[in-house]
Amino acid sequence: MYVFHRADAMRHYLAPRRSSLGFVPTMGALHEGHLQLVRHALQECELVVCSIFVNPTQFNDPDDLRKYPRTPDQDIAMLARAGCHLVFMPAVEEVYPPAWQMPVALQLGLLDQVMEGKFRPGHFKGVAEVVYRLLELVEPQRLYMGQKDFQQTVIVQAMLQQTNLPVALRVADTVREDDGLAMSSRNRRLSPEQRQAAPYLYRALLEARRLYPELPVSEIQARAMALMQRAGLCPEYFDIVDGRTLQPVVNGAKYDYVVACAAAWAGEVRLIDNVTLRR
Numbered sequence: 608m609y610v611f612h613r614a615d616a617m618r619h620y621l622a623p624r625r626s627s628l629g630f631v632p633t634m635g636a637l638h639e640g641h642l643q644l645v646r647h648a649l650q651e652c653e654l655v656v657c658s659i660f661v662n663p664t665q666f667n668d669p670d671d672l673r674k675y676p677r678t679p680d681q682d683i684a685m686l687a688r689a690g691c692h693l694v695f696m697p698a699v700e701e702v703y704p705p706a707w708q709m710p711v712a713l714q715l716g717l718l719d720q721v722m723e724g725k726f727r728p729g730h731f732k733g734v735a736e737v738v739y740r741l742l743e744l745v746e747p748q749r750l751y752m753g754q755k756d757f758q759q760t761v762i763v764q765a766m767l768q769q770t771n772l773p774v775a776l777r778v779a780d781t782v783r784e785d786d787g788l789a790m791s792s793r794n795r796r797l798s799p800e801q802r803q804a805a806p807y808l809y810r811a812l813l814e815a816r817r818l819y820p821e822l823p824v825s826e827i828q829a830r831a832m833a834l835m836q837r838a839g840l841c842p843e844y845f846d847i848v849d850g851r852t853l854q855p856v857v858n859g860a861k862y863d864y865v866v867a868c869a870a871a872w873a874g875e876v877r878l879i880d881n882v883t884l885r886r
């Protein structure tokens with residue numbers, strides 16, 4: 608496995624090998640969820656590139672950026688064991704040279720005004736830009752991302768359409784711990800007590816799946832928020848949305864693709880998760 612820090616060196620290496628390229632962008636502190644994306648890519652592509660880049664422009668909270676876990680040596684060892692071919696670990700200046708800018712002004716409409724977008728202003732603009740920029744450097748045919756960050760996948764799909772990049776987005780299922788907690792790099796910051804409370808985010812989502820569409824959406828939301836609060840979590844939102852527009856579902860019967868999405872704090876660690884209620 609090759610590790611590149613410089614974009615030009617990586618691009619020089621990739622130039623004759625571009626015919627079947629899969630790309631997995633990450634922010635490192637890797638876990639089984641990331642490795643599943645790599646394995647998925649290995650099944651479909653001859654060459655798999657994984658990037659590790661903690662993108663400063665998508666952090667609305669400087670403290671979150673400072674405390675974001677960084678385990679580069681461990682990450683490289685895990686990727687090598689998984690069979691990844693190339694790791695790209697650029698510095699900030701490599702990704703954002705002074706004159707760089709997005710070629711089109713993205714029109715995300717209401718997609719980034721709800722849920723994560725509402726609580727993390729500017730976050731998705733940063734995500735869409737960094738994914739675009741990394742795709743520009745790597746030039747893969749396929750891009751692999753996780754359902755865990757559902758809203759992110761919808762926004763990246765919109766970005767791909769608006770920029771006309773010839774890249775197919777593949778979305779892989781959320782990988783969970785045995786008790787249901789979605790794997791996340793931030794989980795390693797949980798205290799033992801917070802770790803006990805954390806799976807209640809998923810339990811609240813499963814409860815919504817059990818109750819939908821029999822109960823009104825507002826009633827399901829109230830029950831889910833109460834369940835998380837009783838477990839010691841501080842829920843931020845619990846939304847039941849149209850899986851395409853991300854707008855709230857009002858009358859359940861009218862929609863054919865419905866996703867419940869939630870965010871909650873366990874102490875200082877912010878957790879997000881989602882389950883599909885109907886598809």
Ligand code: AMP
Pocket residue numbers: 632633634635640641643644751752753754755756779780781782783789790791792
């Ligand atoms: P991150 O390093 O958190 O930016 O995540 C990099 C990619 O891994 C994103 O596409 C995430 O959606 C995906 N990912 C993170 N956690 C999981 C998980 N538990 N299951 C599946 N995919 C995940």
